[in-house]
Amino acid sequence: xxxxxxxxxxxxxxxxxxxxxxxxxxxxxxxxxxxxxxxxxxxxxxxxxxxxxxxxxxxxxxxxxxxxxxxxxxxxxxxxxxxxxxxxxxxxxxxxxxxxxxxxxxxxxxxxxxxxxxxxxxxxxxxxxxxxxxxxxxxxxxxxxxxxxxxxxxxxxxxxxxxxxxxxxxxxxxxxxxxxxxxxxxxxxxxxxxxxxxxxxxxxxxxxxxxxxxxxxxxxxxxxxxxxxxxxxxxxxxxxxxxxxxxxxxxxxxxxxxxxxxxxxxxxxxxxxxxxxxxxxxxxxxxxxxxxxxxxxxxxxxxxxxxxxxxxxxxxxxxxxxxxxxxxxxxxxxxxxxxxxxxxxxxxxxxxxxxxxxxxxxxxxxxxxxxxxxxxxxxxxxxxxxxxxxxxxxxxxxxxxxxxxxxxxxxxxxxxxxxxxxxxxxxxxxxxxxxxxxxxxxxxxxxxxxxxxxxxxxxxxxxxxxxxxxxxxxxxxxxxxxxxxxxxxxxxxxxxxxxxxxxxxxxxxxxxxxxxxxxxxxxxxxxxxxxxxxxxxxxxxxxxxxxxxxxxxxxx
Numbered sequence: 001x002x003x004x005x006x007x008x009x010x011x012x013x014x015x016x017x018x019x020x021x022x023x024x025x026x027x028x029x030x031x032x033x034x035x036x037x038x039x040x041x042x043x044x045x046x047x048x049x050x051x052x053x054x055x056x057x058x059x060x061x062x063x064x065x066x067x068x069x070x071x072x073x074x075x076x077x078x079x080x081x082x083x084x085x086x087x088x089x090x091x092x093x094x095x096x097x098x099x100x101x102x103x104x105x106x107x108x109x110x111x112x113x114x115x116x117x118x119x120x121x122x123x124x125x126x127x128x129x130x131x132x133x134x135x136x137x138x139x140x141x142x143x144x145x146x147x148x149x150x151x152x153x154x155x156x157x158x159x160x161x162x163x164x165x166x167x168x169x170x171x172x173x174x175x176x177x178x179x180x181x182x183x184x185x186x187x188x189x190x191x192x193x194x195x196x197x198x199x200x201x202x203x204x205x206x207x208x209x210x211x212x213x214x215x216x217x218x219x220x221x222x223x224x225x226x227x228x229x230x231x232x233x234x235x236x237x238x239x240x241x242x243x244x245x246x247x248x249x250x251x252x253x254x255x256x257x258x259x260x261x262x263x264x265x266x267x268x269x270x271x272x273x274x275x276x277x278x279x280x281x282x283x284x285x286x287x288x289x290x291x292x293x294x295x296x297x298x299x300x301x302x303x304x305x306x307x308x309x310x311x312x313x314x315x316x317x318x319x320x321x322x323x324x325x326x327x328x329x330x331x332x333x334x335x336x337x338x339x340x341x342x343x344x345x346x347x348x349x350x351x352x353x354x355x356x357x358x359x360x361x362x363x364x365x366x367x368x369x370x371x372x373x374x375x376x377x378x379x380x381x382x383x384x385x386x387x388x389x390x391x392x393x394x395x396x397x398x399x400x401x402x403x404x405x406x407x408x409x410x411x412x413x414x415x416x417x418x419x420x421x422x423x424x425x426x427x428x429x430x431x432x433x434x435x436x437x438x439x440x441x442x443x444x445x446x447x448x449x450x451x452x453x454x455x456x457x458x459x460x461x462x463x464x465x466x467x468x469x470x471x472x473x474x475x476x477x478x479x480x481x482x483x484x485x486x487x488x489x490x491x492x493x494x495x496x497x498x499x500x501x502x503x504x505x506x507x508x509x510x511x512x513x514x515x516x517x518x519x520x521x522x523x524x525x526x527x528x529x530x531x532x533x534x535x536x537x538x539x540x541x542x543x544x545x546x547x548x549x550x551x552x553x554x555x556x
Contacts, residue, residue, distance in 0.1 A: 069544055222265070443532040484520065491513065
């Protein structure tokens with residue numbers, strides 16, 4: 001990524017403890033699916049401290065502030081005549097004293113000064129230096145008809161690649177899923193669980209939560225390769241694949257959800273093309289899931305799309321699980337390569353995201369054993385989007401699933417295998433230099449959700465909104481310096497507390513919203529962008545700076 005190309009020596013016993021109430025070179029960020037928690041990984045990029053941090057932020061409290069400010073900036077009656085200064089003061093902030101450093105109308109929200117019911121950073125932990133990203137994986141929901149005792153252990157895990165160790169540090173975190181009826185959703189303070197074995201909030205994660213440091217604990221009996229960088233979680237969160245940029249390799253971590261079993265390094269894939277960088281997991285077709293639940297054999301291995309900074313190609317790599325109770329390494333292998341030939345130079349691809357929403361909406365309309373319906377849905381291509389440099393562009397492609405069939409008397413015996421292929425179809429120009437890509441929704445003028453692809457350009461301080469239906473960039477958002485990571489928070493609120501809830505659109509108190517959070521690596525803060533296009537004064541605009549911006553030492 002733009003700010004993560006250099007690493008140095010790191011010794012965790014040296015230096016001052018890192019700040020846990022503020023941000024420091026944030027490199028990764030993800031919002032929990034139920035909208036309760038925003039997880040942030042800080043990298044300690046300049047080695048001023050003896051480690052980086054992972055924080056669990058109270059997203060409900062942060063959302064309440066952001067939406068309150070949004071209402072003040074967009075009064076319902078134009079005659080209200082509220083000034084920008086008055087809107088900022090209404091939420092306890094002054095006017096922005098440094099708009100060239102950080103955009104937005106108001107002074108920063110100093111989260112380190114908040115406590116009690118206003119506290120934003122609810123939990124934190126110290127990790128090694130040079131965290132590059134993070135990914136959140138959820139335990140599969142129980143089978144229909146499972147007893148309450150079988151659903152009582154629902155939880156999730158957060159995985160953070162840390163280049164300074166090197167390791168992938170993992171955390172047991174809470175499950176706050178709203179749209180899964182059988183999930184045991186967390187309540188209250190339990191939502192901010194951030195367990196890495198540290199004895200207290202703000203403590204250092206011990207060795208047994210750092211995957212790959214001890215070769216005796218992994219299935220392959222090797223250490224994790226150097227420079228863990230990109231990371232993605234496969235179907236059911238049981239396979240975590242990591243890229244290793246300088247060693248031209250990838251590794252897979254087997255994440256068993258069995259109680260008492262820790263994640264372990266399970267396989268290493270070497271001799272990849274030069275500069276493997278970011279990963280995106282390809283969602284498994286529901287047909288495959290349902291056939292396996294019916295004990296029907298179908299040959300399918302989870303797929304991941306891999307980008308490269310120094311090679312003009314994208315790869316599909318696959319993970320084949322080892323046999324149960326086996327001590328043999330799991331198999332991670334290169335499936336197909338897609339050359340990038342549509343541009344003058346195909347090298348330097350960065351972030352990647354795939355959007356299976358159309359296919360999944362189709363699958364949701366099929367019964368569990370309506371295999372013909374599920375097969376039709378599996379034929380719907382999955383759009384893929386890649387942040388590319390030289391030239392600066394958003395590559396637009398699609399992942400296609402091919403089903404292998406045979407003659408069979410029973411419908412469930414018809415399909416014997418499935419696999420994916422990737423093709424690049426188009427490109428949209430962007431400014432220098434795009435880094436990360438995420439997919440989310442804006443709230444349109446009609447009050448409905450509309451799909452968008454968001455890309456941040458680290459060096460130019462811009463974020464782009466791409467409308468896949470119109471096939472064009474529909475908004476350019478001014479950010480601060482070094483936008484690095486994106487998290488989306490979209491849903492409905494139904495109370496003054498701004499808690500995301502499962503309400504019926506149009507009913508009393510049920511109000512749609514959409515916010516984007518951008519981690520600014522260079523000046524160590526998080527910006528909040530309004531994505532509700534009904535707000536005429538602030539559409540696709542950064543409205544709030546979270547954390548006090550701090551310029552890098554060499555620029556002070």
